[in-house]
Amino acid sequence: MSHSENVKLEQYMVTGSKLYTIHCSSCHQSEGQGLAKLFPPLSGSDYLDNNLEAVPCIIKNGLSGEITVNGVVYNQPMPAIPQLTNLEIAEITTYIYNSWGRNHGIVEVKDVEKMLENCKK
Amino acid sequence: MENRSSYILVVLLAIVFASCNGQKEKKKLPIMGRTEIDGTDTVHHTIADFKFVDQDSNWVSTETFKDKIYVADFFFTSCPTICPVMKAQMLRVYDSIQNKPDVLILSHTIDPKHDTVAVLKEFADRLGVESSKWHFVTGEKDDIYKIGQTSYMVSASEDPAEPGGYIHSGAFILVDKERRVRGLYDGTKPDQVDRLINDIDVLLQEYEK
16 A cells, blocks of 8 residues: 555544544444444444445435344334535445454545445435 | 640541541432422422333333332433433443342333334343333323423423434433432443442442441
8 A cells, every 4th residue: 555545544544433433433332333232233244344335325325124234133223314425424434444353445435426326225 | 835736736637537537438429409498307309200101011100119229311212312322321330230139220212102112122122131120111201301301300302403303311310219319420421320330339328227
């Protein structure tokens, strides 16, 4: 990774961390551990491993109905956060994919834009 | 003369130290709320009578908490803001009182329209807690708001401008066996919940013979 890429990743992580605290940590908790069988974990989540493309859509549009994470079925609705910009969604996605043992690297805003265009209706 | 005044000083200091020590050994929690003097009696603020239904469809009333101390709060299951943090913190309180039969938890929903008995049951089960220890109750909306505001000294009301549609305090309220409020804590702050967990023990000591 070049120096400038590194700096960009760090910037995404810093802002992503702040946005995570504001918008996500209440339910998913500060270390992404989730809460009992109410809110699924993000840390160590097999859903995150397999569904990067869906994550920006879920952050922006919310989610309702059942979702299975690490073999546990969760069914608490997740609210939409329509006011988030594509850049902010990229920062949050980058943060959760580079924390708690994950080192995915940056999730670029242009990739997030494509993912958002392909959200399931 | 000088000897005498230093003697007095020593005696005074000894008294001050003794009284400080005495207080430290028997730390007492304050009794909160408005106090009224009725003749020669001091009448403290107490929690009014109530009757709600819990996650097992059982009545939960003043009688349920007879000879118990308890921690109360107000929340709703679909709350997207502070409630999940409060529940994560209340879960710490729950874990800390597992071996304390005289301590219970009472969570009131402020959204009884959505939070039916079945919804509360599902919520409690998913949180993994026992209904004998932690009651999640619903009832008439006005009754719940009224007891929140007048008995527990917290705010709870509908507010369409808020995410989720309700505005409410994140307070945990510690109530003693005489139904008096003995502590108010911010249920979203781990350090205040640490203090609550400690204060439960302080309060229990008042009842030890």
